[in-house]
Amino acid sequence: MPGIDESLLEAMRLPGARGASLVDWISGLALGAVGDAPGGDWEATAAETAELGRHVAESGSLAAAGTAGDTLEPGKEPPVEDLIATTGDAYHLLRFVSTPFDSTVFLHLWLDRNDGNLALARIRLAEMADRLVLG
Amino acid sequence: MTRVTTTWTAHETTADALGALAREGATGALSGERGIVYLKAGRVVHVESAFTPDLGALLTRSGAVPPDGWWEAVDRGGTQHRVGHRLVDGGSLAAGALEVCHLGALFDAAYFVLAHDTRAQRFRPGAVHWLGAVRSVPVDVVVRESGRRRALLDRIWPDSAIDTLPLTRVPGAGADVLPVRRGRTLTQVDGVRTAAEIASALACRTYHTLVELRRLAADGLVRVAPAAAPPPRSGAEPPAVVWDDPDTALLRRLRDALEAL
Numbered sequence: 001m002p003g004i005d006e007s008l009l010e011a012m013r014l015p016g017a018r019g020a021s022l023v024d025w026i027s028g029l030a031l032g033a034v035g036d037a038p039g040g041d042w043e044a045t046a047a048e049t050a051e052l053g054r055h056v057a058e059s060g061s062l063a064a065a066g067t068a069g070d071t072l073e074p075g076k077e078p079p080v081e082d083l084i085a086t087t088g089d090a091y092h093l094l095r096f097v098s099t100p101f102d103s104t105v106f107l108h109l110w111l112d113r114n115d116g117n118l119a120l121a122r123i124r125l126a127e128m129a130d131r132l133v134l135g
Numbered sequence: 136m137t138r139v140t141t142t143w144t145a146h147e148t149t150a151d152a153l154g155a156l157a158r159e160g161a162t163g164a165l166s167g168e169r170g171i172v173y174l175k176a177g178r179v180v181h182v183e184s185a186f187t188p189d190l191g192a193l194l195t196r197s198g199a200v201p202p203d204g205w206w207e208a209v210d211r212g213g214t215q216h217r218v219g220h221r222l223v224d225g226g227s228l229a230a231g232a233l234e235v236c237h238l239g240a241l242f243d244a245a246y247f248v249l250a251h252d253t254r255a256q257r258f259r260p261g262a263v264h265w266l267g268a269v270r271s272v273p274v275d276v277v278v279r280e281s282g283r284r285r286a287l288l289d290r291i292w293p294d295s296a297i298d299t300l301p302l303t304r305v306p307g308a309g310a311d312v313l314p315v316r317r318g319r320t321l322t323q324v325d326g327v328r329t330a331a332e333i334a335s336a337l338a339c340r341t342y343h344t345l346v347e348l349r350r351l352a353a354d355g356l357v358r359v360a361p362a363a364a365p366p367p368r369s370g371a372e373p374p375a376v377v378w379d380d381p382d383t384a385l386l387r388r389l390r391d392a393l394e395a396l
Contacts, residue, residue, distance in 0.1 A: 001223065001230040026343050028287065029280055031238050058314035100199035102339040103235050135229030
C-alpha cells in the first residue's frame with residue numbers, strides 16, 4: 001500500500017510531470033512534495049494553491065455545499081473532485097482526496113503542457129487519491 | 136538511549152529548545168506547558184497536546200477505525216512502539232491514510248505546544264512514543280508552520296480569545312448557506328464549549344476548527360460567551376482552559392509523575 005511519498009513518486013512517472021505535492025487546503029501546509037515546485041518554493045505554492053482549493057471547495061455555486069446545520073460525514077466532502085488551471089506551458093491539476101477521518105487535502109500535479117496528457121493524468125490522479133487513503 | 140543533553144535548558148522558548156535538540160540529533164520527549172514533542176534523531180516524529188484530539192480519537196470517533204481495531208493495535212503493538220504499523224498490517228487503515236492522519240495530528244498538536252511559546256519544562260532522553268515511527272518532520276518545518284498558522288488565524292479575525300474561551304452564537308444573526316465544515320462547526324457552538332471541546336465533539340483537528348470559528352466570528356455569527364468570559368489574556372499568564380476530558384488530563388499528569396520517579 002502506498003504512503004504519501006510513494007503516491008507522489010507515482011504521480012511523477014506520468015508523462016510531462018514536473019512536480020507533485022499533497023496539500024492541506026485549510027492550513028496551506030504541504031504534507032509532502034517531490035520534483036520541482038512551481039515558483040521554486042513548495043511552501044509558498046502550497047499556501048497559494050490551498051487558498052484556491054478552499055474557495056472552490058467552499059463555493060456555494062460550484063460545490064453543492066450543505067446548508068447550516070448539515071451533518072455530512074467527514075468522508076463525504078468536499079463535493080468538488082478536481083480543478084484544473086491551464087497556463088501557456090503547463091497544467092495544474094488539483095485532486096481532492098476524501099478520507100474517512102478529518103482531513104482536508106488535495107494532490108497537486110504540475111504537468112508540462114507539451115509532454116503531458118491531461119485526460120490521462122486526471123484519471124490516474126483520481127486512482128492515486130483513492131489508493132492513498134483506501135490502500 | 137541517546138547521550139544526556141542539557142543545552143536545551145539554556146533556551147527561553149520551546150521552539151529554541153527544539154532547535155538545540157535537533158542540532159544534537161537528539162532522541163526523546165520534550166515537555167512544554169501545552170504538550171509533548173517526541174524527537175527521533177533530531178526530527179519530530181510525534182506531538183501530543185491535551186488541546187487536540189490524538190490519532191486514536193481522530194480515527195475512532197470518525198469511524199475510520201473501529202474502536203476494537205484501534206485498541207487491539209494498541210495492545211499488540213504498544214509495547215514494541217509499533218501501533219501505527221499494526222493498524223496498517225492488520226488492514227484497519229491504508230498506509231497513506233495513516234500518514235495523512237498522523238501528520239494532521241502532529242501539526243495540530245504542535246500548533247498548541249508552540250502557540251504560547253513558553254520555556255520547555257523537561258526533556259526525557261530516549262523516550263519513544265508507543266505509536267512508533269510513521270513520518271518524521273524537521274524541527275524547523277514544524278516551528279515555521281506553527282508560526283504561519285498563527286498568522287493565518289490573525290488574518291481571518293484577529294481575536295485570539297475565540298481560541299480558548301466558551302463561545303456562543305450571536306443572537307439574531309442568520310446564517311445563510313455555509314460551507315459544510317463551517318456549518319457543522321456552528322451547530323456545536325452552545326455558549327458553554329470552547330474550541331477544543333467543539334473539535335473533540337466533531338472528531339476534528341482543533342486548529343482546523345479554530346479556522347472555522349474565526350471565520351464564523353468574522354461573519355458575525357459567533358462570539359465569546361459573555362457570562363463566562365474571564366478577563367482578556369494578559370501577557371504574563373495564558374487564560375485557564377477547561378478541557379472536557381478530566382480523565383485524560385489526570386492520566387497524563389499521573390503518567391508524567393510516574394515517569395519522573
